[in-house]
Amino acid sequence: MKKRILSLVMATALSVTMLAGCNSKTESPAAPDNQPAAAEEPAENDATEGEANGDGGEELVLKLAMTSSNDLTKPAVEIFTSHIEENIPRVKFEIYINGELYTNAEDLQAAVSEGIVDVSLEGDMAMSWASPEWLSWTSVPFAFNSKEQAKKFFTGEAGDEINEILISDYNMRFFNNEIGVRGGRMITANKPIYSPDDLKGVKMRTPNVIGTVASWEAMGATVINVAWGDLFNALQTGVVEAEENPYLELDSGGFYQVQKYIMETSHQIGPQVIWMNEAAFQKFTPEEQEVILEANKLAFENYNSNYEANDEKLKQKFLDNGNIIIPAEEIDLDAFRQIVLDNIVNGDVSKDYKEGGWDYIQSLAE
Numbered sequence: 001m002k003k004r005i006l007s008l009v010m011a012t013a014l015s016v017t018m019l020a021g022c023n024s025k026t027e028s029p030a031a032p033d034n035q036p037a038a039a040e041e042p043a044e045n046d047a048t049e050g051e052a053n054g055d056g057g058e059e060l061v062l063k064l065a066m067t068s069s070n071d072l073t074k075p076a077v078e079i080f081t082s083h084i085e086e087n088i089p090r091v092k093f094e095i096y097i098n099g100e101l102y103t104n105a106e107d108l109q110a111a112v113s114e115g116i117v118d119v120s121l122e123g124d125m126a127m128s129w130a131s132p133e134w135l136s137w138t139s140v141p142f143a144f145n146s147k148e149q150a151k152k153f154f155t156g157e158a159g160d161e162i163n164e165i166l167i168s169d170y171n172m173r174f175f176n177n178e179i180g181v182r183g184g185r186m187i188t189a190n191k192p193i194y195s196p197d198d199l200k201g202v203k204m205r206t207p208n209v210i211g212t213v214a215s216w217e218a219m220g221a222t223v224i225n226v227a228w229g230d231l232f233n234a235l236q237t238g239v240v241e242a243e244e245n246p247y248l249e250l251d252s253g254g255f256y257q258v259q260k261y262i263m264e265t266s267h268q269i270g271p272q273v274i275w276m277n278e279a280a281f282q283k284f285t286p287e288e289q290e291v292i293l294e295a296n297k298l299a300f301e302n303y304n305s306n307y308e309a310n311d312e313k314l315k316q317k318f319l320d321n322g323n324i325i326i327p328a329e330e331i332d333l334d335a336f337r338q339i340v341l342d343n344i345v346n347g348d349v350s351k352d353y354k355e356g357g358w359d360y361i362q363s364l365a366e
Contacts, residue, residue, distance in 0.1 A: 059090045060283060062118040067105055067228050069097040070252035071310055073121055073272065076180065076299040080121075080274060083295035088288050093119075103229025106208070109275065113170045118280045123182075124154075124271055126172065128209050130165040133354040134158055139211035140344055141267035142337050143361050147181040150269045152364040154179050167278050174273040175296040180303040182246050183311050184266025188259035189242035192324070195332040196220050196339055204242040205231055211344070211353070212268070218343035219336060228253070235259060244268075247314045248307075256318050262325045265333065272303065 064081065066073065074097065081093045101117065102108035109126040111117040128135035137143055144150040153159065159176045167173050187193055189202065200220035206212045208225045216223050221242070226234045234240045235258045243255060244267070250256050274296050284292065319325065344350055345358050354360075 057090070058283065059092075060280075061092050061094060062280065063094045063096070063101075063116075064119040064121075065095075065101045065108055065111070065117045066097040066121050067099050067103050067108055068249075068252055070248050072180070072248060072303050072306060073097070075306075076272075076303045077121055079302055080295045080299040083298055084292060087291045087295075088284070097121075099229055104227040109172075112275050112277050113172045115171070115277045115279055118277050120275045121272060122275060123207075124273070125207070125209070126166065126170065126275065127162050127174070130170055131162045131354075132210055133352065134162060134357060135209060136211040136214075136350065136353040137357040137361060138270070139207070139209040139215075139268070140340060140358075141212070141215050141265075142333075142340055143211075143358070144269040145365055147269055149361070149365045150271065151179060151181050153361060154271045154273070156364075158360070171278045172275055173278055173281065174275050175293060176273065177293050178297040178300040180272030180300045181307070182270050182272055183248060183307060184264075185244045185246055185268040185270075186250070187242060187244045187263040187265050187267075188250065188255060188261065189263070190260045192261050192326055193242070193263050194326070194330065195335050199242075202242050203240045204244070205234065205240040206244060214349045215340055215344055218347075218349070219339050231255065232258065247311045247318075251314050251317065256321060256323050260322075260324060262318060262323055263331055264325060264328045265331060265336070266328065267333075267336065272300075274299065 064077065066077070069077070077095065077097055081095065084091055085093065102111060105122055105125040108117065108120055109122060109129075112120050113126070124135060124138070128139070138150075138153065144153070155176045155178070163173050163176060187199075191198070193199055193202075196219045199216075202221050203224050204216055204221040205226045206216050206221075206223055213223050224234075224240050226240055231240070231243060232254050235243065235255060243259070244265075245253065245255065250259075250262070256262070276292075281289065281292070315325065350358075
């Protein structure tokens with residue numbers, strides 16, 4: 001059944017936010033988050049005849065939004081937008097990268113689908129709407145063992161397949177000629193976690209993605225859905241006791257300030273991609289679309305080349321703050337992996353996941 005995201009409440013909230021004013025390439029503060037709802041019919045492409053792949057004469061102002069930004073995504077956005085503005089002079093960007101419009105990835109991606117926002121730099125949330133069969137596998141801890149393996153998946157045939165569904169059913173796409181590959185996600189808590197036994201009953205926030213939630217529940221955690229923008233307060237007040245994120249997001253979200261221990265599990269490797277509303281993309285000529293793809297490539301080449309050095313810098317920052325970092329060799333990662341294999345890969349939970357998906361992902365490591 002074809003679907004798209006309807007966000008009338010979000011549209012109203014965005015209108016109110018926009019009345020507060022914005023400037024091209026400026027940043028300001030905070031936003032509502034509303035759970036998106038799916039509808040029956042695909043989104044209409046609102047590009048008129050002559051605009052779609054048109055003559056390139058129409059002036060365009062594009063809204064680019066993020067739920068939050070960090071030391072790597074900020075330069076990526078700057079490179080992406082500057083390259084496009086320099087090479088397509090009729091384009092100007094309005095930029096909201098610190099959660100001014102949306103603090104929840106689901107709401108922001110719904111807004112891109114609806115054309116309320118034109119461009120975003122986010123993770124794989126919307127892919128899980130289009131292809132839950134595939135994303136259920138990629139969101140399972142330990143699916144990817146390296147950044148190279150993850151990159152092959154999202155830039156290869158599977159990524160193309162997911163994109164086709166996003167374009168036809170959700171009126172949006174991600175550019176997969178190059179992607180950002182995030183560092184491994186680490187468990188954080190206010191107690192050390194060396195094995196699944198230490199996780200039993202712990203109230204843990206994870207992204208609201210099928211494979212992720214099922215896996216951590218199988219490992220004993222009590223999974224609680226908390227929006228990104230609310231996570232710091234939830235950790236501080238004990239609404240949740242643990243969470244998992246890469247070093248970059250531990251820093252940008254400030255979570256290291258309210259979590260004592262960082263466990264270097266590197267259990268999940270995911271993408272950062274640039275999303276664009278399909279109707280907006282089709283307002284560009286084929287030559288202009290190539291410029292956009294080139295901008296995407298430049299942005300993520302910079303992102304990827306600086307990631308490891310930035311992680312080392314952040315690791316030292318956390319140590320200086322008094323955090324205790326438990327290295328992978330002190331954690332029983334095999335016990336975590338075995339639970340995933342027994343309960344997810346070989347269990348009933350994955351019966352609706354992409355058939356042969358786990359084996360295909362593992363084949364990319366070769």
